[in-house]
Amino acid sequence: DAGVTQSPTHLIKTRGQQVTLRCSPKSGHDTVSWYQQALGQGPQFIFQYYEEEERQRGNFPDRFSGHQFPNYSSELNVNALLLGDSALYLCASRLAVDGYTFGSGTRLTVV
Amino acid sequence: TQLLEQSPQFLSIQEGENLTVYCNSSSVFSSLQWYRQEPGEGPVLLVTVVTGGEVKKLKRLTFQFGDARKDSSLHITAAQPGDTGLYLCAGIRSEKLVFGKGTKLTVNP
Numbered sequence: 351d352a353g354v355t356q357s358p359t360h361l362i363k364t365r366g367q368q369v370t371l372r373c374s375p376k377s378g379h380d381t382v383s384w385y386q387q388a389l390g391q392g393p394q395f396i397f398q399y400y401e402e403e404e405r406q407r408g409n410f411p412d413r414f415s416g417h418q419f420p421n422y423s424s425e426l427n428v429n430a431l432l433l434g435d436s437a438l439y440l441c442a443s444r445l446a447v448d449g450y451t452f453g454s455g456t457r458l459t460v461v
Numbered sequence: 462t463q464l465l466e467q468s469p470q471f472l473s474i475q476e477g478e479n480l481t482v483y484c485n486s487s488s489v490f491s492s493l494q495w496y497r498q499e500p501g502e503g504p505v506l507l508v509t510v511v512t513g514g515e516v517k518k519l520k521r522l523t524f525q526f527g528d529a530r531k532d533s534s535l536h537i538t539a540a541q542p543g544d545t546g547l548y549l550c551a552g553i554r555s556e557k558l559v560f561g562k563g564t565k566l567t568v569n570p
Contacts, residue, residue, distance in 0.1 A: 354503070383557065392465075392549050392560030393504070406557055440503050442558075449494070450558065452503030 352377065354453035356441050362459045363431050371426040371456045375443030379451070381405075382424040384416060385440040387455070393440055399424055428458075436460045464488060465552055465561035473567040477539055482564040484550035485532045491553055493533050495524055498547040498563070540568045 355374040363369050375382050381400045385393035395408035399418035413429045422443075428435055438455040466485045474480055484493070492511040496504035508517050510526035510533060517524045521544075523536040533550055545568050551558040 381556075385558075385560075390562070392467075392551075392562045393558070395557045395559070398557060406555065408557070442503075449506045449509060452496075452505070454501065454503050457501075 354379075354441055354443050354451050356439075356453035356456050358456060359454065360457045360459075362461060365431055365433060365460055367431050368427065368429045369431060369458060371428075371439050371441075371458070373424045373426070373441030373443075373453060375422050375424070375441075376451045379443035379445045380422050381444050382418060382422065383442045383444075383450070384424070384426045385442065386410070387438040387440055389437070396426070431460045433460050464559050465550055467548075467550055467561035467564050469564060470562065471565050471567075473569065474540055476541055476568055476570050478568075479536070479538050480540055480566070481534055481536045482548055482566070483532070483534050484561055486552060487531065488552070488554075489530050490559075491530075493526060493530075494551045494553065494558070495533070495535055496549040496551060498549060499545075504549055537566075540566075542568045542570050544568050 357372045383398040384396040387393040396410050398406045402418045415427045418424045436459050440455045441453045442450040444450045468483050494509045495507045498504040508524045513528045513530045515526045521538045525534045547563045549563045551560045
């Protein structure tokens with residue numbers, strides 16, 4: 351049973367560019383959340399998707415947007431990249447009261 | 462302002478030693494989770510504590526949730542090099558996780 355799958359694993363982008371990160375949730379999980387983990391910090395909540403809608407959002411600018419597809423997979427888009435967006439982006443999925451399962455993340459470097 | 466404060470931030474000990482890491486908050490959480498994260502990987506859930514005063518044991522790891530549900534501790538007995546990693550506590554608020562900065566533990570052989 352595959353866990354949470356994220357792609358790509360690593361990515362290097364230039365300031366001002368746009369990036370799309372992808373997440374396939376654990377089989378049977380219908381809720382997907384995205385977190386940003388800067389170096390030396392704990393993960394910070396970006397937003398959560400359920401039934402293809404954004405249900406909750408953390409303190410992140412509108413440059414961060416997302417989408418959930420009918421098969422529960424999700425994308426995180428970041429526009430107008432800044433150097434400070436360099437981080438590990440984690441996707442976590444869950445089903446109702448089950449615990450969260452995290453993917454291995456996408457390491458984004460903005461140069 | 463960090464909602465969850467973890468201490469110590471770094472801890473380096475010898476194999477066989479005991480240790481305790483702390484997670485403190487001024488806010489009440491409905492439940493709290495502890496995760497362990499290794500370099501290049503996502504956090505892996507160790508335990509969820511729900512009831513104030515609750516104590517849970519996972520082999521050599523003992524987790525405690527404070528009576529007021531604002532703080533928690535993780536105690537490791539006879540630490541092993543395989544325990545090395547970043548230990549994160551996370552409070553659950555409105556179905557989202559609020560993480561502390563973590564305690565980076567290194568267990569030297």
